Amino acid sequence: xxxNNRFVYTPDPWSGxxxxxxxxIGLGRCGSSLPLKQRLEFKxxxxxxxxxxxxxxxxEEIAVQLNKRAYSSLQLGSSVRDREEYLRRPDKGxxxxxxxxxxxxxxxxxxxxxxVICDGLSAPAIHQxxxxxxGGLLDLFRKTPxxxxxxxxxxxxxxxxxxxxxxxLGAQMTVVLIGERPGLSSPxxxxxxxxxxxxxxxxxxxxxxxxxxxxxxMAVEEAVRKxxxxxxxxxxxxxxxxxxxxxxxxxxxPMAGLLDS
Amino acid sequence: MSVIGxxxxxxxxxxLAKASPPRSGxxxxxxxxxxxxxxxxxxxALADVPLSRFLNECVVPYEQDEITRxxxxxxxxxxxxxxxxxxxxxxxxxxLTDEVTTxxxxxxxxxxxxxxxxxxxxxxxIQDLILVASKCSVTTSFRNTIGLPGTLSxxxxxxxxxxxxxxxxxxxxxxxxxxxxxxxxxxNPATDNVENIxxxxxxxxxxxxxxxxxxxxxxxxxxxxxxxxxxxGAPVDLCFQSIAGTEKANASFGVNLGLLQEAxxxxxxxxRGTLGNNVMYFETGQGSALSxxxxxxxxxxxxxxxxxAVARKFKPLLVNTVVGFIGPEYLYNGKQIIRAGLEDHFxxxxxxxxxxxxxxxxxxxxxxxxxxDVLLTLLGNAGCNFIMGVPxxxxxxxxxxxxxxHDAAYIRKLLGLTPxxxxxxxxxxxxIHDNQxxxxxxxxxxxxxxxxxxxxx
Numbered sequence: 221x222x223x224n225n226r227f228v229y230t231p232d233p234w235s236g237x238x239x240x241x242x243x244x245i246g247l248g249r250c251g252s253s254l255p256l257k258q259r260l261e262f263k264x265x266x267x268x269x270x271x272x273x274x275x276x277x278x279x280e281e282i283a284v285q286l287n288k289r290a291y292s293s294l295q296l297g298s299s300v301r302d303r304e305e306y307l308r309r310p311d312k313g314x315x316x317x318x319x320x321x322x323x324x325x326x327x328x329x330x331x332x333x334x335x336v337i338c339d340g341l342s343a344p345a346i347h348q349x350x351x352x353x354x355g356g357l358l359d360l361f362r363k364t365p366x367x368x369x370x371x372x373x374x375x376x377x378x379x380x381x382x383x384x385x386x387x388x389l390g391a392q393m394t395v396v397l398i399g400e401r402p403g404l405s406s407p408x409x410x411x412x413x414x415x416x417x418x419x420x421x422x423x424x425x426x427x428x429x430x431x432x433x434x435x436x437x438m439a440v441e442e443a444v445r446k447x448x449x450x451x452x453x454x455x456x457x458x459x460x461x462x463x464x465x466x467x468x469x470x471x472x473x474p475m476a477g478l479l480d481s
Numbered sequence: 482m483s484v485i486g487x488x489x490x491x492x493x494x495x496x497l498a499k500a501s502p503p504r505s506g507x508x509x510x511x512x513x514x515x516x517x518x519x520x521x522x523x524x525x526a527l528a529d530v531p532l533s534r535f536l537n538e539c540v541v542p543y544e545q546d547e548i549t550r551x552x553x554x555x556x557x558x559x560x561x562x563x564x565x566x567x568x569x570x571x572x573x574x575x576x577l578t579d580e581v582t583t584x585x586x587x588x589x590x591x592x593x594x595x596x597x598x599x600x601x602x603x604x605x606x607i608q609d610l611i612l613v614a615s616k617c618s619v620t621t622s623f624r625n626t627i628g629l630p631g632t633l634s635x636x637x638x639x640x641x642x643x644x645x646x647x648x649x650x651x652x653x654x655x656x657x658x659x660x661x662x663x664x665x666x667x668x669n670p671a672t673d674n675v676e677n678i679x680x681x682x683x684x685x686x687x688x689x690x691x692x693x694x695x696x697x698x699x700x701x702x703x704x705x706x707x708x709x710x711x712x713x714g715a716p717v718d719l720c721f722q723s724i725a726g727t728e729k730a731n732a733s734f735g736v737n738l739g740l741l742q743e744a745x746x747x748x749x750x751x752x753r754g755t756l757g758n759n760v761m762y763f764e765t766g767q768g769s770a771l772s773x774x775x776x777x778x779x780x781x782x783x784x785x786x787x788x789x790a791v792a793r794k795f796k797p798l799l800v801n802t803v804v805g806f807i808g809p810e811y812l813y814n815g816k817q818i819i820r821a822g823l824e825d826h827f828x829x830x831x832x833x834x835x836x837x838x839x840x841x842x843x844x845x846x847x848x849x850x851x852x853x854d855v856l857l858t859l860l861g862n863a864g865c866n867f868i869m870g871v872p873x874x875x876x877x878x879x880x881x882x883x884x885x886x887h888d889a890a891y892i893r894k895l896l897g898l899t900p901x902x903x904x905x906x907x908x909x910x911x912x913i914h915d916n917q918x919x920x921x922x923x924x925x926x927x928x929x930x931x932x933x934x935x936x937x938x
Contacts, residue, residue, distance in 0.1 A: 233925040234654055234933050241641055241648030244873020244885075245655035252659075252890035252920050254873075262850075262873060266882070269844040307845055308505060310772075310810050341845055401808070402844050403880030406642065423733035423773055432671055432878065437642040462703055462735040466674035 229255055242405040242436065265404035272407040274303060277339035277346040277399065279373040285351040286371055291358050293371040294327070296320035296385070300376040313378035316385070320374075324388040327370070333361065333451065334369040334391035334418075338377035342399030344408040349433050349440055350397050353410065356444035357395065357451075364478040379413045379427075386418030393454055394418045395447060400431065409434045412447050416460040426461040428454070448474040488526035494540040496530070497596070498780035499523035500603045502820055506768040506781045506811035513780075528570030528604055532561075535596045541777045541787075546728045547738055552594050552790050560592030569600045576601070576613045586617050590833030595726070595786035598828040602782070607820065607859065610827040614863040617830035621798045622757030623718065625663055625695045625903040627866055628835050633898040634867035635889045636799070636837070637662035640878035644671050646684050647936045652872050653688065654932045658923050659886035660893070660914055661870035663904035664799055664837065665719060665762065667699040671878055678702050679715035686716035692911075692929060695903035697754075697798070699762050704736060704744040711747055719762040719798060720748040726765075726787030729775030738791070745795045756903070759798035759835070765789070766803045767821050768811025781811060782821065786828040793834050799867060800834045802826070804856075805842035806881055815852030818842060822856050826865055837867035841883040850874070850882070857884055861892040868892075890920055 228250050235246025247258045254262075283293045299315045300306045306313055316324070335357065337350045354371055361368050369389045374381055379396050386394035393416045400409040410433040415422055428450050433443040449468045452475060454460045488496065498512040500523035507513040514520035536556065539549045563585075564572055575581060602610060620628040627634045639652030649668060656662050666689070668681050678700050685698035697718035700707070704722045711717050722741065723734050731737055741761075748760040765788040767781040776784060785802070792800045802825035805818040812818045822838050829836030840856045842848035857868065874885035892898065899905050899918035908914035911929055915921055923930070 230922050232655070232658065233923060233927075234651070234658065234930060237651035237654065237933060237936055240651045240936055241645070242877050243639070243641070243648065243652045243655075243871075244875050245652055247873055247887070249887060249890075249920070252887060252894055254885070254887045258873065262875065265875070266844065266849065273845045307809050308813070309509065311509065401880050403877060404844075404875040404882070405877045406880060407844075409642075409880060421774070425733050425735035430672075432642040438671075462705060465706070465709070466672065467676070468674070 262404065269402040269404055269407045272342050272344055272402040275343040277343040279337070279339065279375060282337060282346065282351050282373055286355060289355050289358070291355065291371060293373050294323060296323060296372050297375040298377045298381055303376070306376045310378050313376055314380040316381060321388070324385065327389060329390035331369040331389055331391045332366040332393070332455070334372065334386045334389050334394045336372045336374060336382040336385050336394055336396045338374045338381060338396060338398040340377070340399035341401045342408060345399035345410040345434060348408050348435065349410040352440040353397055353412065353433060353443050353447070356440060357447060360444065360448050360475050364475050366478065380422065382413065382415060383418040383422045384420050386415065387420060391418065392416070393451065393460070395451065406432070406434055406437060409437060412443065414447065414450050414454060414460050416454045416458065428460045428464055445472065445474050452477060488522060491526070493530070493534065493538045493596070494779055496523055496527055497540065497600060497603070497783050500527040501780045501782055502603065504767070504781065504811065504817045504821065505809060505813040506771055509810055510771050510776055512778065524604055527600055528568060530569050530600070532564055532567050532569060532572060532597055535594055535600070540596055540779045540783060541727055548726060548728055548787055548791060551738065551794060552787065555794070556594060557591035560589055562592070563589060564592065569597070570604060572597070573601050573604045573609070577609060581616065583616055583618050586831065587833070590831065593831055595790045595828070595832060596783060598831045599783040599786040602824045602827055607823055610823040611859060611863040614827040614830045617864070619830060619833055619835045619866065621759040621835045623697045623754040623759055623798050624756055625901040626756065627664055627798065627901050629902065631898060632901055633861060633865065633893055634664035634901050635661035635870040636664040636801070636867055637666045638669070638869050638871045638876065638883070639666070640669050640876055642671055642878045644677055644681060649681070649684070650932055650936045654929065655872050656870050656886050657929060658913055659870070659890055660900055660908055660920060661886050661889050662694070662696050663901040664867035665697050665699050667701055667762070669701045669879055673702055673706060675706060675709045675713065678706055679710045679713060682710060682715045682717060693907070695907050704740060708744055708747055711751065716753070717748060717751060718753050719760055720744050721762045723764050723769070724788050724791045725769045725773065725775065726784035727770050727775045727777055729777065730770035730773040731791070733773035733775055738794070741791070741795060759796055761795045761797035762799045763792045763797050764801045764803050766807050767825065768807045771811070772807065782824055785825055786832070789829050789832045789834045793832055797835060799837055800829055801837045801839055802829070803839040803841065805846060805848060806839065808843050809846040812846070814847035815842070815849070818846070818848055819852060819856045819859070823859060823863065826860060826863055835866050838865055839869045839883055841869070841881055843881045853882070853884060857888055857892055858895070861896045861898065893918060
């Protein structure tokens with residue numbers, strides 16, 4: 221703070237609480253308005269979030285990471301032409317391209333689970349968390365009798381594209397991991413959407429969601445535990461959505477009920 | 482057939498869509514006018530439509546949609562009599578005259594259908610939307626009084642990405658010290674389980690009790706989860722739900738009128754309001770029906786107005802249009818968001834709904850803080866009941882930008898607006914506001930800062 225600022229700046233005596241949250245608290249004020257330093261920091265964060273939306277996700281790299289753990293994957297794309305059309309036309313982002321449909325047609329059918337990774341609105345979320353969550357889930361499933369489809373990696377996809385994929389693969393349920401809309405403090409948030417009995421036309425009340433998976437939000441390990449809990453319960457109840465309430469016990473052991481003895 | 486003839490035989494649903502000011506969601510749905518000229522021609526034709534036609538021609542069929550039935554069966558013919566002879570255009574001109582006062586509009590509200598409100602809004606400019614809305618007054622109460630002339634309330638929104646109680650308390654303290662939180666202290670939870678919801682409700686209730694804050698709390702989760710929390714004894718002040726303007730869209734949200742009725746009755750039965758019994762909090766937003774595949778060929782602004790008919794039935798404390806949250810596929814840029822926010826506020830107020838606006842945008846829309854400053858300033862002038870207060874305008878849980886505590890202080894200062902009177906009295910007693918509603922420097926010995934000690938412990 222410069223000498224001049226001392227006279228125009230009213231500090232907030234609770235600014236020490238900033239260590240408990242990333243929220244922009246204790247910013248102080250000039251009159252009742254936001255001081256310039258904080259205003260420019262905000263603008264910088266927004267500029268970065270805007271850039272995150274337009275950065276392409278490197279899905280080839282995700283395939284390499286999954287392959288290292290001996291998991292196979294498929295490179296697919298929605299019917300969107302480019303990034304601008306992706307933003308304006310969610311309907312096209314929910315449908316596979318003709319080429320991708322053909323790739324799925326020749327796949328084996330009939331699985332318990334299908335994992336789908338979509339770039340969505342944040343490439344950084346995919347780069348930081350997607351293979352960790354997918355790999356963690358696949359490691360768990362490997363210990364159970366559950367059958368799992370190759371992981372679908374989708375460019376310019378929306379959540380509902382998982383319905384077309386799950387249906388084409390004959391999967392009992394899908395888990396879509398997708399880059400969420402970037403926030404200023406979290407341009408890297410991954411969301412997981414679970415759908416039992418996926419088919420085109422499924423609406424959002426039939427899904428369960430785990431959001432804010434990122435460093436500083438929900439950790440990858442916790443996300444894997446939560447998602448596997450929801451999967452286990454969904455397979456038991458034969459449904460997802462508002463009828464499937466999250467009542468996970470603190471000591472829940474993932475897939476304990478399904479582990480091979 | 483002549484051009485004029487084509488519009489004369491056009492159904493109301495199509496005419497409303499073509500007359501709607503441009504927005505990306507109507508283009509996405511394939512409903513928008515194909516050219517600027519077609520849009521204005523449709524507006525000219527809409528101006529000549531008698532209001533009475535709206536009672537005989539439903540944009541979503543009566544047999545197929547419970548909201549249409551609610552609108553038609555609940556229409557107050559006596560109130561409508563005052564405008565029964567008008568066309569939509571005449572209605573617009575009449576609303577702008579000095580003959581139409583706050584009392585006129587209050588009496589009229591139940592005689593107006595959402596489609597009439599949407600239609601007249603499509604013929605209005607920004608200044609018309611502001612001027613007429615500013616004549617409307619919708620007042621509600623629970624532990625304080627919201628919507629009185631000369632007041633502007635704020636929902637304090639202390640969201641945290643992991644629902645961390647310390648983080649939430651820190652943001653709540655920040656907001657209270659900036660005079661915010663009179664509309665509600667309302668958390669969007671990151672995790673939707675009943676235990677977590679109950680934990681958050683308990684924390685807010687303790688805070689409100691301890692400092693005797695004349696306000697109400699809410700955790701914004703699905704009505705069924707809130708009802709489950711109530712059954713387990715959680716302290717529920719307000720029951721929240723997102724709603725839309727068609728039965729199909731509401732089904733995609735997992736609600737219908739019967740379920741909302743049940744939730745309303747269950748919340749009323751708790752009897753926690755001290756000044757009034759407005760216990761529901763609804764959120765809406767243009768484009769939600771299309772997003773849920775439930776638009777039935779109706780433009781998004783008309784459907785938004787229909788959602789207010791749902792809200793109106795349950796006498797809510799707060800109705801909030803989250804105008805820019807849904808993204809650029811529905812409202813592409815700042816210009817579209819600004820107009821939509823003012824339309825929603827106008828239609829809600831005309832229908833007698835206690836309207837607030839989440840002045841907001843996402844990072845994938847073509848909008849920025851300057852656009853929000855414009856919309857906030859216009860809404861302040863339009864008499865908006867409440868806005869959001871988010872620390873530094875950055876919601877770290879929902880990942881979008883809304884209005885900040887500083888923004889709320891700005892608009893109150895600029896227009897001489899104060900919080901809800903009971904809350905203003907409390908702020909004075911806590912030495913946060915002076916008796917003119919201006920922010921005081923908060924002393925490090927202020928009793929409210931005890932929260933700080935508890936957070937740090």
